[in-house]
Amino acid sequence: MINTIIFDLGGVLIDWNPRYLFRKIFTSADEMEHFLTHICTPDWNEEQDAGRLLQEATDELVEKHPEYAEQIRAFYGRWEEMLGGTFDETVQTLKKLKESGQYKLYALTNWSAETFPIALSRYEFLSWFDGIVMSGEEKSRKPFPEFYTILLTRYQIAPNDSLFIDDNLRNVKAARALGIATIHLESPKQIETALQEYNVHI
Numbered sequence: 001m002i003n004t005i006i007f008d009l010g011g012v013l014i015d016w017n018p019r020y021l022f023r024k025i026f027t028s029a030d031e032m033e034h035f036l037t038h039i040c041t042p043d044w045n046e047e048q049d050a051g052r053l054l055q056e057a058t059d060e061l062v063e064k065h066p067e068y069a070e071q072i073r074a075f076y077g078r079w080e081e082m083l084g085g086t087f088d089e090t091v092q093t094l095k096k097l098k099e100s101g102q103y104k105l106y107a108l109t110n111w112s113a114e115t116f117p118i119a120l121s122r123y124e125f126l127s128w129f130d131g132i133v134m135s136g137e138e139k140s141r142k143p144f145p146e147f148y149t150i151l152l153t154r155y156q157i158a159p160n161d162s163l164f165i166d167d168n169l170r171n172v173k174a175a176r177a178l179g180i181a182t183i184h185l186e187s188p189k190q191i192e193t194a195l196q197e198y199n200v201h202i
Contacts, residue, residue: 011167015084051139087188143174
């Protein structure tokens with residue numbers, strides 16, 4: 001019986017995409033994709049999610065790629081422009097779950113501790129969670145097992161009683177390996193149907 005639901009944030013509740021910013025900076029889509037694939041890569045960004053300081057990461061990358069210095073500095077200098085809003089279907093579902101009072105609700109997110117305060121001030125629904133475990137504070141991140149274990153231990157969550165929702169299949173598989181039920185959310189529109197498969201009715 002599921003009594004605890006754990007949400008990822010970016011890609012599930014919050015629409016974050018660096019392209020929202022870099023489409024304004026690059027005139028060529030191909031050059032933008034090259035930059036996001038080979039310069040400011042997802043792996044590089046995840047190091048900041050896991051606790052590396054933004055300034056340190058920026059300076060190191062500018063030294064390696066001085067020809068992209070302005071664009072690299074924009075990544076965190078204009079980070080807020082990467083926020084595209086929310087996924088209303090999942091936010092409304094979260095609201096219904098909260099109002100039902102039947103479930104404990106947590107967030108498990110890969111997010112820099114330096115940028116997370118922006119999200120906290122912008123999105124009221126972040127206050128609906130019973131707890132948030134954020135990678136930048138813990139100096140670990142998904143998909144590492146110890147990051148999930150922090151949440152489970154801190155809030156005394158039994159894996160067999162919990163359900164984890166993430167848009168990243170890598171992170172879903174890691175949760176599954178720990179005995180947590182999972183939803184790989186490929187579209188926000190599937191959220192309520194996916195929950196019903198676990199007898200989570202709202």
